[in-house]
Amino acid sequence: MPELPEVEIIKQGLEKKIIGLKIQKIQVLSPKSFIGNPKLAMGQTVLKVWRRAKILGMDLDKVTLLFHMKMSGQLIWKGESGKGKGERFIGGHPTPDMVDKMPNPHTRVIFTFSDGSHLYFNDQRKFGWIKISDGPLQDLGPEPLEKGFTWQILKQNLLRHKSMPVKVAVMDQSVVAGVGNIYANEACFVAKIDPRRKVADLTDQEFKSLHRGVIRSLREGIKYGGSTRVHFVDPEGRKGYFLDYAKVYGKEGYPCQGCPSKVKKITIGGRGTYFCPDCQR
């Protein structure tokens, strides 16, 4: 999915548009995409939009809706029909095809608000879901961009996986919330740590660097509007351009930013992993 920065972008975009709107209707076009009874949310007003890890939450009068984009989910908001066309794009790459044709063949759920606007949940791969919250979110580590996230906490949580490669361990959502494959690669690069290293072998200095690397990469991600490999767009259909600025992710064969070597791609834990074999030790 979208990782933390992308979900944060969606959250920030959505709260500007839908807070105070009443959900008039929810159409579920693909049954697996909506878990629970959509009628439980109908007729209710959106009070708050929030994010925890990679999950987006929407507090309504009586229930809370949860959204997970997984690999290819999108949330697109469009005003009353006709509006929004010819809109100028600021701070992102425009994707007119996405914005102009809605719903599209990948639209799974459509929310209609009482002012005539719509929210489309599109999800090509159908891994994502929307559900009515039915209990606390389980087992999520600290929010990396909030106060309580210290290097000591990161170290403590990582050490639950002593023999795992660092990169795999930081992607565990109970270690730290919201880091996925792209930002795990970037964080290891910033920290100058070889992603294959076992957690138990890291020094305190390296835990500190990794902590800094996680925070920096995620902040940059948000700054550039998120990462769009293929699917990610914000609620107005704009792609994120963090990948243009990524240091290693997707840069196989390109020169490293810190030395003359080339970025290398390998597989760790079944996931594509990019790193500089010279800078990252």
Place this chain on the structure above:
DNA sequence: CACTTGACCTGTCCGC
């Protein structure tokens, strides 16, 4: 128990 693989789906890209 710790870690890896497969499954969930659909689409795209690359090599033959």
Place this chain on the structure above:
DNA sequence: TGCGGACAGGTCAAGT
């Protein structure tokens, strides 16, 4: 041009 296989931002469950 066509076909098969690998791969894609995530997360479970099942398997080793």
